[in-house]
Amino acid sequence: EIVLTQSPGTLSLSPGEGATLSCRASQSVSDNSLVWYLQKPGQPPRVVIYGASRRATGIPDRFSGSGSGTHFTLTISRLEPEDFAVYYCQQYGSSPLTFGGGTKVEIK
Amino acid sequence: QVQLQESGPRLVKPSETLSLTCSVSGGSIRSYYWNWIRQSPGRGLEWIGYIFYSESTKYRNTHYNPALHSRVSMLLEMSQNQFSLQLKSVTAADTAVYYCGRSGFYEGGFDSWGQGTLVTVSS
DSSP: OOOEEEEOSEEEEOTTOOEEEEEEEEEEEGGGOEEEEEEOTTSOOEEEEETTTEEOTTOOTTEEEEEEEEEEEEEESSOOGGGOSEEEEEEOSSSSOEEOOOEEEEEO | OOEEEEESOSEEOTTSOEEEEEEEESSOTTSSEEEEEEEETTTEEEEEEEEEEETTTTEEEEEEOTTTGGGEEEEEEGGGTEEEEEEOSOOGGGOEEEEEEEEETBEEEEEEEOOOEEEEEOO
């Protein structure tokens, strides 16, 4: 099973600032099979990035994903108020599908 | 846009079977992959498994998380456009918010989710 470790656990930032979130895998994720989600309280997760770097429909271009192998990054160039949430990575390159523990992006 | 909605008992006794149904509207379950995922404070997000049906080949398949494989079964109800989850021999560790979700649109990511239902295992 691929274990995904996200860091940091919490990011305290102000609107307008940039954010960099990390997701490290215990073994290589094949074919860049990695998704990033954001989740707000009381809601299910929503896809932001899939295939490590492709934005989902309706996701603004301030979100970008990069990485391969065992290290992936989600970058938010300028935080908007609606971006403050918990972000999860998930790999689908091998079974079982697994999720990271999440990074909370909170307002400073 | 496809919509999913979970339904089923919110309280299950230890050692009994948890049963949930996911109703799908705005799309057919005769394509894509139909999943169950759960979320709890202690275990985070955990993929339970998927069921898949191909209308073109009439091929049906299930794939479960090995950690839960011995206790899980999933079924498709084509006439109702629903799919279901059964989890046997539950314990307090199975208390979680259970989501149904679709994958295959964004490759292996879950592009559509139900709102989730909290299932508590307690006597």
